Amino acid sequence: MYTQPELKKIIDTSLVNLSYNQESERLTDPVKYVLSIGGKRLRPVLALLVCDMYGDKIDEAVIPVTGLEVFHNFTLVHDDIMDRAPVRRGFSTVHTKWNVNQAILSGDIMAFMTNECLLQSPLNILQKVFRIFNKTAIEVCVGQQLDMDFEKATIVSREEYIRMIELKTAVLIAASARIGALFGGADDREADIMYEFGRNLGIAFQIRDDILDTYGDKKVFGKTTGGDILARKKTFLYVRAMEIASTEQKKKLQELYTADNDPVSKVREVTELYDQLRIRSFSESLMEDYHRSAMGFLEKAGTAADRKTELSNLAGSLFGRDN
Amino acid sequence: MYTQPELKKIIDTSLVNLSYNQESERLTDPVKYVLSIGGKRLRPVLALLVCDMYGDKIDEAVIPVTGLEVFHNFTLVHDDIMDRAPVRRGFSTVHTKWNVNQAILSGDIMAFMTNECLLQSPLNILQKVFRIFNKTAIEVCVGQQLDMDFEKATIVSREEYIRMIELKTAVLIAASARIGALFGGADDREADIMYEFGRNLGIAFQIRDDILDTYGDKKVFGKTTGGDILARKKTFLYVRAMEIASTEQKKKLQELYTADNDPVSKVREVTELYDQLRIRSFSESLMEDYHRSAMGFLEKAGTAADRKTELSNLAGSLFGRDN
Numbered sequence: 001m002y003t004q005p006e007l008k009k010i011i012d013t014s015l016v017n018l019s020y021n022q023e024s025e026r027l028t029d030p031v032k033y034v035l036s037i038g039g040k041r042l043r044p045v046l047a048l049l050v051c052d053m054y055g056d057k058i059d060e061a062v063i064p065v066t067g068l069e070v071f072h073n074f075t076l077v078h079d080d081i082m083d084r085a086p087v088r089r090g091f092s093t094v095h096t097k098w099n100v101n102q103a104i105l106s107g108d109i110m111a112f113m114t115n116e117c118l119l120q121s122p123l124n125i126l127q128k129v130f131r132i133f134n135k136t137a138i139e140v141c142v143g144q145q146l147d148m149d150f151e152k153a154t155i156v157s158r159e160e161y162i163r164m165i166e167l168k169t170a171v172l173i174a175a176s177a178r179i180g181a182l183f184g185g186a187d188d189r190e191a192d193i194m195y196e197f198g199r200n201l202g203i204a205f206q207i208r209d210d211i212l213d214t215y216g217d218k219k220v221f222g223k224t225t226g227g228d229i230l231a232r233k234k235t236f237l238y239v240r241a242m243e244i245a246s247t248e249q250k251k252k253l254q255e256l257y258t259a260d261n262d263p264v265s266k267v268r269e270v271t272e273l274y275d276q277l278r279i280r281s282f283s284e285s286l287m288e289d290y291h292r293s294a295m296g297f298l299e300k301a302g303t304a305a306d307r308k309t310e311l312s313n314l315a316g317s318l319f320g321r322d323n
Numbered sequence: 324m325y326t327q328p329e330l331k332k333i334i335d336t337s338l339v340n341l342s343y344n345q346e347s348e349r350l351t352d353p354v355k356y357v358l359s360i361g362g363k364r365l366r367p368v369l370a371l372l373v374c375d376m377y378g379d380k381i382d383e384a385v386i387p388v389t390g391l392e393v394f395h396n397f398t399l400v401h402d403d404i405m406d407r408a409p410v411r412r413g414f415s416t417v418h419t420k421w422n423v424n425q426a427i428l429s430g431d432i433m434a435f436m437t438n439e440c441l442l443q444s445p446l447n448i449l450q451k452v453f454r455i456f457n458k459t460a461i462e463v464c465v466g467q468q469l470d471m472d473f474e475k476a477t478i479v480s481r482e483e484y485i486r487m488i489e490l491k492t493a494v495l496i497a498a499s500a501r502i503g504a505l506f507g508g509a510d511d512r513e514a515d516i517m518y519e520f521g522r523n524l525g526i527a528f529q530i531r532d533d534i535l536d537t538y539g540d541k542k543v544f545g546k547t548t549g550g551d552i553l554a555r556k557k558t559f560l561y562v563r564a565m566e567i568a569s570t571e572q573k574k575k576l577q578e579l580y581t582a583d584n585d586p587v588s589k590v591r592e593v594t595e596l597y598d599q600l601r602i603r604s605f606s607e608s609l610m611e612d613y614h615r616s617a618m619g620f621l622e623k624a625g626t627a628a629d630r631k632t633e634l635s636n637l638a639g640s641l642f643g644r645d646n
Contacts, residue, residue, distance in 0.1 A: 021461050023490070027468040078431060082424040101405040101471060104427060105464050108401060111434045112460040119453050126449065130442050137435040138344050141428050145350040148424060167346070 001307065002058065004314055007048045010058075011041045014066040018113065030094045030106035031113070034073050037091050042318075043068040043172060047180035049314060050194050053307045054184025060122055061183035064129065067117025068176050071133075074110035075140055077103055082148060083231065111137075125182045136175040143168025150234040154254065161239040162203065169209075170202025177201075190302055197297035197311075204290035205318055210235040211283050214271055226267030232257055236286070237279045244277055291319060324630065325381065327637055330371045333381075334364040337389040341436065353417045353429035354436070357396050360414050365641075366391040366495060370503035372637060373517050376630045377507025383445055384506035387452065390440025391499050394456075397433035398463055400426055405471060406554065434460075448505045459498040466491025473557040477577065484562040485526065492532075493525025500524075513625055520620035520634075527613035528641055533558040534606050537594055549590030555580055559609070560602045567600055614642060 002010075015035050020028040047065040048058050079085075080093040081103050087093060095103035114133075121129045146164040150156045156164075177198030181191040213228040214237055228235045241253055256270050274280065294315060298308055325333075338358050343351040370388040371381050402408075403416040404426050410416060418426035437456075444452045469487040473479045479487075500521030504514040536551040537560055551558045564576055579593050597603065617638060621631055 021465050023486075024465045024468045024472075026472060027465055078427055082427060102468070104401055104405060105468055108430075108434070109461055109464045111431070112457050112464070115438065115453065115457045115460075119450060119457065123446065123450065127442060127446070130438065134435050134438045134442065137438075138432055141432045141435070142344050142347045142350055145347045145425070145428055149347075149349060163346075 001310060002048065002052050003310060004045060004049065007045045008041050010062060011044045011066060011069060014062050015069060026102060027106050027109055030098055030102055031110055034077055034094055035070065037089050039089060041069055043072055043176040046173065046198065046314060047176040049311050050177050050180030051184040053303055053311060054181060054186045054190065061180065063120045064118050065179060067114040070110050070117060071114040071137065072172065074107050074114065077107040077110065079144055128182055129179055132175050132178055136171050139167045139171045151232050153234065155242065156234045156239050158239055158243060161234065161236060165206040166199065166203055169206040170199045173202035173205065174198035193297050193300050197294050200290045200294035200297065201315055204287045204294060207236050207283055207287040207290065208319060210237055211280060214274065215280055229267050229270045230263055236283055237274055240279050240282055241274055241277050249273060324633060325371065325375050326633060327368060330368045331364050333385060334367045334389060334392060337385050338392060349425060350429050350432060353421055353425055354433055357400055357417055360412050362412060364392055366395055366499040369496065369521065369637060370499040372634045373500050373503030374507040376626055376634060377504060377509045377513065384503065386443045387441050388502060390437040393433050393440060394437040394460065395495065397430050397437065400430040400433065402467055451505055452502055455498050455501055459494050462490045462494045474555050476557065478565065479557045479562050481562055481566060484557065484559060488529040489522065489526055492529040493522045496525035496528065497521035516620050516623050520617050523613045523617035523620065524638055527610045527617060530559050530606055530610040530613065531642060533560055534603060537597065538603055552590050552593045553586055559606055560597055563602050563605055564597055564600050572596060
């Protein structure tokens with residue numbers, strides 16, 4: 001069976017070997033740039049791990065699941081325009097390095113490059129693969145819209161928040177796991193189990209991201225903390241704080257979130273409020289709940305336990321539990 | 324056999340019956356809006372006419388070719404952002420009526436709604452349909468990029484211009500005809516002929532659009548003339564003028580195109596220059612050449628002449644030759 005680093009290398013190679021329309025470098029250069037910046041390649045690697053767990057034959061899956069990474073990067077390019085984000089993974093975003101028009105259009109092209117990858121699925125699963133992909137792609141767009149809506153909303157309930165991150169982040173991880181299962185020859189029941197594994201893992205992963213944005217070690221996390229606070233993002237930390245804060249604390253948090261005061265003191269004051277409310281430990285424990293659910297679904301999968309080791313390692317590594 | 328108005332009605336109904344994700348009206352309202360504004364539904368109607376010419380059985384094709392209209396509108400929504408166009412078909416554009424972010428995202432969702440439509444193609448042609456669609460979708464993006472590049476370029480050759488409109492406009496009309504042929508059960512040779520029919524028709528159609536933007540009757544054309552001149556678009560009229568203008572005329576045309584003077588006099592002066600250079604009649608004759616080529620390919624199609632009448636009527640109606 002393949003290890004996670006082996007599969008990451010396979011996906012990186014597959015991304016480099018994507019074919020491009022030759023008539024406009026102005027359009028394909030941004031795509032090559034964004035796909036070369038890196039990242040964990042979580043979605044295709046997860047898909048290949050699931051495929052490998054069931055089927056021991058990943059070759060046919062490599063190009064199709066590469067499409068999941070292309071799609072993920074498509075969403076990042078467009079989201080970064082909408083969020084006016086200047087930097088992603090330590091590099092200038094496409095609309096900053098080029099311009100908004102090229103970012104819209106090179107994002108668009110990635111959506112169709114995704115199709116080209118997926119289209120290389122074997123005919124017997126092609127429709128199933130595309131159906132789950134389309135549904136998921138639309139859900140991811142809806143998740144981004146909800147995320148933007150929430151920036152303007154005063155109150156966001158925990159249910160609304162969880163649904164938003166489920167759509168924006170978790171369903172694509174879930175779909176990756178399901179598509180991997182289809183390539184591995186798993187039946188619908190098994191594919192459903194893997195979807196739930198991915199969905200729960202994805203929610204846990206996003207809650208962790210929220211926690212790290214405020215409490216992460218800059219050296220480990222690779223970006224300055226407090227970005228979500230400054231961008232007025234309704235993170236899980238904020239949502240939870242608003243659940244349990246006193247009237248006075250609520251007022252203060254809302255004021256801090258909307259005021260245009262000094263960024264450093266703003267981040268510090270919001271964090272202090274979170275500390276008073278023990279938001280970090282509560283969030284970590286919710287994250288653990290989702291992570292545990294994910295592992296429960298992995299246990300349910302109908303393959304031998306020793307075939308699950310790599311997937312279990314991946315799930316652990318997402319939460320900083322590498323050995 | 325079906326007539327053009329009958330097929331337009333079928334497509335309009337199919338567009339109304341599209342299913343939408345129910346979780347974000349903020350995202351689906353712009354899609355419903357843009358799809359309800361109307362237009363000729365040229366691409367799906369053409370596809371169904373070609374299908375009907377070969378096969379006499381359009382039912383299976385209706386939903387998949389509806390996707391071609393959804394895709395076309397996706398490109399309009401994103402192009403209008405890039406071109407900063409406030410109005411389309413007499414209605415506010417999506418980014419004007421809502422905002423740029425919603426226009427990006429509701430455009431994105433239309434790309435995946437297109438996939439959902441195409442996915443309903445029968446399995447025996449599904450890969451062929453998707454392959455031609457993906458290739459075409461990427462080409463349309465490249466065409467839009469070239470169009471934007473040309474706005475900044477001083478000199479655009481006729482070859483470059485024709486290639487740009489081929490990509491931006493003609494290949495989707497060509498692909499629609501090819502997809503119609505596939506649904507009608509035509510073989511690859513016939514599908515190629517129909518592609519060429521559509522490609523030539525599309526180029527003629529775009530040259531006509533360029534002519535009408537300067538010389539059209541506002542009442543018939545539905546928009547104010549001179550828009551391309553004010554947007555500094557390198558239309559065929561401009562490209563041709565730069566081919567044959569004297570050094571002095573070239574200088575004047577460039578100055579007029581780039582200057583920020585009064586719009587009314589700007590349009591008048593550019594038009595006068597075009598008149599001096601007999602640009603209109605030359606452009607019309609080139610348009611006729613492409614139209615004639617298209618009709619030549621239609622003649623080559625391997626079906627009885629009486630099955631070609633509706634397609635021939637459609638081709639005529641695009642050039643104002645309705646009876």
